[in-house]
Amino acid sequence: EDKVVQSPLSLVVHEGDTVTLNCSYEVTNFRSLLWYKQEKKAPTFLFMLTSSGIEKKSGRLSSILDKKELSSILNITATQTGDSAIYLCAVAGWNNDMRFGAGTRLTVKP
Amino acid sequence: ETGVTQSPTHLIKTRGQQVTLRCSSQSGHNTVSWYQQALGQGPQFIFQYYREEENGRGNFPPRFSGLQFPNYSSELNVNALELDDSALYLCASSPGQGWETQYFGPGTRLLVL
Numbered sequence: 001e002d003k004v005v006q007s008p009l010s011l012v013v014h015e016g017d018t019v020t021l022n023c024s025y026e027v028t029n030f031r032s033l034l035w036y037k038q039e040k041k042a043p044t045f046l047f048m049l050t051s052s053g054i055e056k057k058s059g060r061l062s063s064i065l066d067k068k069e070l071s072s073i074l075n076i077t078a079t080q081t082g083d084s085a086i087y088l089c090a091v092a093g094w095n096n097d098m099r100f101g102a103g104t105r106l107t108v109k110p
Numbered sequence: 111e112t113g114v115t116q117s118p119t120h121l122i123k124t125r126g127q128q129v130t131l132r133c134s135s136q137s138g139h140n141t142v143s144w145y146q147q148a149l150g151q152g153p154q155f156i157f158q159y160y161r162e163e164e165n166g167r168g169n170f171p172p173r174f175s176g177l178q179f180p181n182y183s184s185e186l187n188v189n190a191l192e193l194d195d196s197a198l199y200l201c202a203s204s205p206g207q208g209w210e211t212q213y214f215g216p217g218t219r220l221l222v223l
């Protein structure tokens with residue numbers, strides 16, 4: 001059965017720390033892997049990674065896709081309290097579905 | 111602000127009733143997907159519509175059905191509500207190509223008693 005697993009489930013750090021969030025997947029018709037940030041209700045798009053774009057960076061956030069290991073990491077450097085949120089990893093398939101992990105709840109303390 | 115709106119924001123129903131949730135997509139976004147997010151879980155894919163046709167479906171029973179209209183709005187209908195249907199329901203719209211870069215609405219929180 002297809003699945004997306006994120007770790008850790010929760011993480012507490014202090015401002016200025018660097019964090020690494022993990023996502024592993026077993027999906028038979030992989031099309032792309034996406035990262036979202038969910039603060040209250042609506043997830044907001046961070047990155048999309050595909051076979052032709054395995055590394056993305058935006059400011060303090062970066063992400064890498066390892067297609068051999070079927071995994072991805074999301075790095076956040078110099079964390080701020082505003083980074084506190086649930087980070088969701090999702091895998092899109094060629095059959096037009098999208099499977100999400102349970103998310104990692106990140107708490108950044110001042 | 112994603113330009114995607116959903117109504118209502120909250121809803122309480124009793125078991126066995128039927129419910130209709132609404133989503134208004136960004137203009138020009140031909141693809142809409144619906145998700146169910148239970149407390150403490152990631153969203154689960156219900157189905158996707160592209161140009162008013164169902165284009166993909168997750169592991170949900172037939173009592174979950176949908177419609178997409180030419181004016182970029184869509185509906186999620188759930189019949190014979192069960193207690194486990196209590197969740198946040200999210201819709202997400204995207205342009206026809208590259209549908210994965212979705213813009214989510216704020217969701218409708220449904221409570222079934």
